[in-house]
Amino acid sequence: MPKHAKVLIVIDDEEIRLAIEGLLDGWDYQTESVIDGIEGLQNVRSFKPDIILATRVLHPFDGVEFLQKAQREDPSVGLFVLEELVSDAKSVKLGVVNRLPLGVKPEILRATLQAFLDGRHRPSGVFLSYSSIRILTVDDDDSRHGLAALLSTWGYETETAQDGIEGLEKIKSFKPDIVITDIRMPRMDGLQFFKRAHAKYPTIGFFVWTGYGTIEQAVEAVKLGAIDYYSKPVDVSRFKAGLQAYLDSRRPPLRAFLCHSSGDKATVRKLYRRLHRDRIDAWLDNKRLVPGQKWDAEIRKAICTSDVVIVCLSRASVNKEGYVQKEIKMALDFAEEKPDEAIFLIPAKLEECQIPDRLRGLQWVNLFEPKGYAQLLAALHKRAGTIPLKFLG
Numbered sequence: 001m002p003k004h005a006k007v008l009i010v011i012d013d014e015e016i017r018l019a020i021e022g023l024l025d026g027w028d029y030q031t032e033s034v035i036d037g038i039e040g041l042q043n044v045r046s047f048k049p050d051i052i053l054a055t056r057v058l059h060p061f062d063g064v065e066f067l068q069k070a071q072r073e074d075p076s077v078g079l080f081v082l083e084e085l086v087s088d089a090k091s092v093k094l095g096v097v098n099r100l101p102l103g104v105k106p107e108i109l110r111a112t113l114q115a116f117l118d119g120r121h122r123p124s125g126v127f128l129s130y131s132s133i134r135i136l137t138v139d140d141d142d143s144r145h146g147l148a149a150l151l152s153t154w155g156y157e158t159e160t161a162q163d164g165i166e167g168l169e170k171i172k173s174f175k176p177d178i179v180i181t182d183i184r185m186p187r188m189d190g191l192q193f194f195k196r197a198h199a200k201y202p203t204i205g206f207f208v209w210t211g212y213g214t215i216e217q218a219v220e221a222v223k224l225g226a227i228d229y230y231s232k233p234v235d236v237s238r239f240k241a242g243l244q245a246y247l248d249s250r251r252p253p254l255r256a257f258l259c260h261s262s263g264d265k266a267t268v269r270k271l272y273r274r275l276h277r278d279r280i281d282a283w284l285d286n287k288r289l290v291p292g293q294k295w296d297a298e299i300r301k302a303i304c305t306s307d308v309v310i311v312c313l314s315r316a317s318v319n320k321e322g323y324v325q326k327e328i329k330m331a332l333d334f335a336e337e338k339p340d341e342a343i344f345l346i347p348a349k350l351e352e353c354q355i356p357d358r359l360r361g362l363q364w365v366n367l368f369e370p371k372g373y374a375q376l377l378a379a380l381h382k383r384a385g386t387i388p389l390k391f392l393g
Helices: 014-026 037-047 063-073 106-121 143-153 164-174 190-200 215-223 236-250 262-277 295-305 323-335 372-384
Strands: 006-010 030-034 051-055 078-083 098-101 134-138 157-161 178-181 205-210 228-231 254-259 280-283 308-313 345-349
Touching: 006 014, 006 037, 014 030, 014 106, 030 037, 037 051, 037 063, 051 063, 051 106, 063 078, 078 106, 098 106, 098 143, 106 143, 106 236, 134 143, 134 164, 143 157, 157 164, 164 178, 164 190, 178 190, 190 205, 190 215, 205 215, 205 236, 215 228, 228 236, 254 262, 254 295, 254 323, 254 372, 262 280, 262 308, 295 323, 308 323, 308 372, 323 345, 345 372
Parallel strands: 006 030, 006 051, 051 078, 078 098, 134 157, 134 178, 178 205, 205 228, 254 280, 254 308, 308 345
Antiparallel strands: none
């Protein structure tokens, strides 16, 4: 956990406020607690919290309105609203990071706050690598809301259902990539739900979480095609790793073409090796071309089939005539076919130099600076998050 993280608790119910304050103190957070929105705003300015936890019902204005005002004071603060019902989307529209049920389990609350803080300390973009992935949680216990909140903090789109029948309906409307289901539920239990849903939607990844007494049914579900099962209370790190491993297995590595001048070959070769260590399928001419191939056609094909083109720039390459200029022109032509918001061309400075006029509309990265590679990796992860999984057509 990042040390000295500050949490402001704004809850008018003394019992709930003291309980949460006790938990957070035990987890080594610095805490301040108040009972209304006016005092809360004063503490946003003086205490400068990393996270604000507020209940939906507050005075003189409700919790969501308070959080909206707090966000205007500090746009970087993490906003969490605790509420009886989490089906109302109003708090999401106002920019609240997460909605949590008032009875959220301590382990879910702790993991959710930790996930948010971890995300703040990663380069922007990495935390939301899987923002296009949809996960449906099916459970009759209210803990489904806490799990959905945790998944949202990890960057997933989420929806919940309270039993297997509603789960089948939500699959049709929400179209999830992953379903997490409990075993023991009314109307239709989890195993029956899994069998029906898996038969009809074989491309969805199913995970089972279960309490004492239903382990045998969970194991049976895995034998029938579920990805894995987890016992309650869930081991959060194992669960997160399991989801990521499953998604990584379904998503091919991001393909990145390295556009560069021959004079920068040695530096670009080091970048190539580093990208491969981070599971980026980088394309470098002297690593991919084989004797007898028509290099012009192969390079054109490589640019065309790449998910992103990294244009490596140096003082020499910017002013140099030659094939590198042709590669940049080809990449710009292919970029015209991409959506405006898609990250496709990334100018990457190998040293301090001018950006060519035709690339000046794009944000560049300074690879020669200490945080430069992390920023490049963040952009690549963000690009990867917009590419559909293999089974998503």
